Amino acid sequence: MQEPVLSMRGVCKAFPGVLALNEVDFDLLPREVHVLLGENGAGKSTLMKILSGSYQMDQGEIRLQGRPVSISGPRQAQSLGVRTIYQELNLIPHLSAAENIFLGNEPLRALGVLDQGRIVSDSRRLLRELGATFSPRTRVASLSIAEQQMVEVAKALSEKARILIMDEPTSALSDSEIAQLFSTVRRLQKKGTSVIYISHRLEELFEIGDRVTVLRDGRRIETRPVSQARIADLVRVMTDREIGDHFPRQKREPGEEVLRVEGLRLGKQLRCIDFSLRRGEVLGLAGLVGSGRTALARALFGAEPSAGGRVWMRGRPLRLRSPAQAIRQGIALLPEDRKSQGLVLGMSIQDNIALPNLDALSWLGVVQGKGVWALARRFIQDLRIKTPGPAQKAIFLSGGNQQKVALAKWLARDAEVLIFDEPTRGIDVGAKVEIYQLINRLAARGAAIVMISSELPEILGMSDRILVMHEGRISGEFAAGEATQQMLLSAAIGEERAECRRGRREGDAEER
Ligand SMILES: Nc1ncnc2c1ncn2[C@@H]1O[C@H](COP(=O)(O)OP(=O)(O)OP(=O)(O)O)[C@@H](O)[C@H]1O
Numbered sequence: 174m175q176e177p178v179l180s181m182r183g184v185c186k187a188f189p190g191v192l193a194l195n196e197v198d199f200d201l202l203p204r205e206v207h208v209l210l211g212e213n214g215a216g217k218s219t220l221m222k223i224l225s226g227s228y229q230m231d232q233g234e235i236r237l238q239g240r241p242v243s244i245s246g247p248r249q250a251q252s253l254g255v256r257t258i259y260q261e262l263n264l265i266p267h268l269s270a271a272e273n274i275f276l277g278n279e280p281l282r283a284l285g286v287l288d289q290g291r292i293v294s295d296s297r298r299l300l301r302e303l304g305a306t307f308s309p310r311t312r313v314a315s316l317s318i319a320e321q322q323m324v325e326v327a328k329a330l331s332e333k334a335r336i337l338i339m340d341e342p343t344s345a346l347s348d349s350e351i352a353q354l355f356s357t358v359r360r361l362q363k364k365g366t367s368v369i370y371i372s373h374r375l376e377e378l379f380e381i382g383d384r385v386t387v388l389r390d391g392r393r394i395e396t397r398p399v400s401q402a403r404i405a406d407l408v409r410v411m412t413d414r415e416i417g418d419h420f421p422r423q424k425r426e427p428g429e430e431v432l433r434v435e436g437l438r439l440g441k442q443l444r445c446i447d448f449s450l451r452r453g454e455v456l457g458l459a460g461l462v463g464s465g466r467t468a469l470a471r472a473l474f475g476a477e478p479s480a481g482g483r484v485w486m487r488g489r490p491l492r493l494r495s496p497a498q499a500i501r502q503g504i505a506l507l508p509e510d511r512k513s514q515g516l517v518l519g520m521s522i523q524d525n526i527a528l529p530n531l532d533a534l535s536w537l538g539v540v541q542g543k544g545v546w547a548l549a550r551r552f553i554q555d556l557r558i559k560t561p562g563p564a565q566k567a568i569f570l571s572g573g574n575q576q577k578v579a580l581a582k583w584l585a586r587d588a589e590v591l592i593f594d595e596p597t598r599g600i601d602v603g604a605k606v607e608i609y610q611l612i613n614r615l616a617a618r619g620a621a622i623v624m625i626s627s628e629l630p631e632i633l634g635m636s637d638r639i640l641v642m643h644e645g646r647i648s649g650e651f652a653a654g655e656a657t658q659q660m661l662l663s664a665a666i667g668e669e670r671a672e673c674r675r676g677r678r679e680g681d682a683e684e685r
Pocket residue numbers: 188189191192193211212213214215216217218219220260559560568569570571572573574599601
């Protein structure tokens with residue numbers, strides 16, 4: 174066997190109430206892509222944060238190229254050639270993409286003057302290599318999550334990395350962007366970089382991985398070549414239990430119409446959208462990143478006051494000018510970007526869940542502490558949130574467990590229309606099934622659900638009806654069971670106007 178680039182031995186790390194890593198061994202070979210798998214809270218990010226100097230291990234040894242090293246902080250890790258793209262993006266929103274890419278590593282001209290021209294031209298080249306279409310001068314705040322992700326990757330590329338850690342890089346990317354990312358990873362590999370790759374999308378393993386290591390409850394369970402791995406076995410090793418049907422869709426008979434949308438428009442993002450939604454229905458909304466799905470969700474939630482068009486709820490015209498109004502009307506949105514919009518990180522799990530549900534938890538105007546606690550306990554169990562208890566602050570949870578808390582906030586609500594934007598992003602394979610079951614229960618109770626997702630198997634597996642968006646329009650509508658991945662994809666790239674069971678509206682036609 175080749176000498177490993179990196180070898181970690183007996184790594185232990187404890188947090189109050191949690192043994193995050195327990196005697197973990199991990200090796201990385203030259204030019205390999207080593208995939209790290211495990212449920213939410215298994216310890217993947219913690220192991221990587223130790224390698225990249227953000228956390229100190231309690232016990233253990235790290236060798237780079239056979240030499241023992243002690244990694245005391247992020248700067249030192251960088252000087253050793255370890256680069257990380259974190260699960261949570263770490264960009265500075267008010268700087269441009271180019272400035273972010275070269276932050277802390279700026280090329281200087283004589284006399285120490287910043288070489289702005291080079292920053293922009295080098296950034297343009299790096300971004301182009303990744304297939305990005307936006308200008309390097311764009312402010313990061315106005316980029317989509319997928320585009321911000323590309324900026325992060327470009328930043329790592331600009332600094333010559335020996336070991337590149339990618340912690341869920343694809344969770345916010347669409348299929349074509351993932352393909353681009355993978356070709357970049359292969360390019361890096363050829364140049365001699367080794368990659369540690371974390372993802373909850375198990376299929377990716379076979380496309381990009383050479384070896385795979387599974388962590389469970391802070392322990393390393395096994396390491397094997399990808400050529401000898403099967404998904405079903407890996408899932409069993411990860412979860413230590415049998416996961417039944419991955420998409421437990423129930424047979425449903427949607428009821429009367431709850432929501433009707435006509436001619437909804439918002440600049441270039443939404444152009445004359447119409448559709449309706451029925452009680453007890455799960456409507457899947459597919460499309461590429463940037464196709465208008467999130468804009469549609471935000472407009473329905475009153476978060477885009479300048480949107481035009483008409484919306485009826487139970488036959489009554491709705492004015493959607495603010496989220497508060499939408500919530501009063503019984504519309505709830507689980508936003509795509511949970512980090513900034515979905516959770517108060519400094520608050521406990523139970524208070525986060527209680528926050529939008531205070532009306533139901535209060536009696537004579539007083540919030541019932543016991544009810545708050547019980548509600549949180551229920552979701553901790555149902556969604557397998559890994560935590561010492563409901564009083565734990567959200568900031569101390571693993572990325573996937575934070576997602577679960579954000580989801581619980583809205584699952585606990587009695588909204589009539591629930592919009593979920595990427596509900597299972599970053600969620601492990603076992604907990605996904607629990608979330609699908611909760612969505613089923615909500616639908617069975619009569620809620621109408623819009624589920625936006627970039628994972629086509631999830632859209633196909635869970636929806637009663639599917640709409641596909643392309644450049645701000647609905648480019649396809651399919652009933653459950655009649656759509657295939659291929660059909661959704663061609664509608665998503667606007668290849669052909671997929672068969673629309675509803676006739677085209679006249680206003681729609683003339684606008685085109
Ligand atoms: N700073 C911290 N303080 C307290 N507990 C922490 C801290 N960081 C991580 N933990 C705990 O350590 C455990 C492992 O977390 P880690 O983030 O490594 O999980 P992960 O495998 O990356 O999960 P995910 O797939 O959800 O990202 C979890 O139980 C988490 O709550």
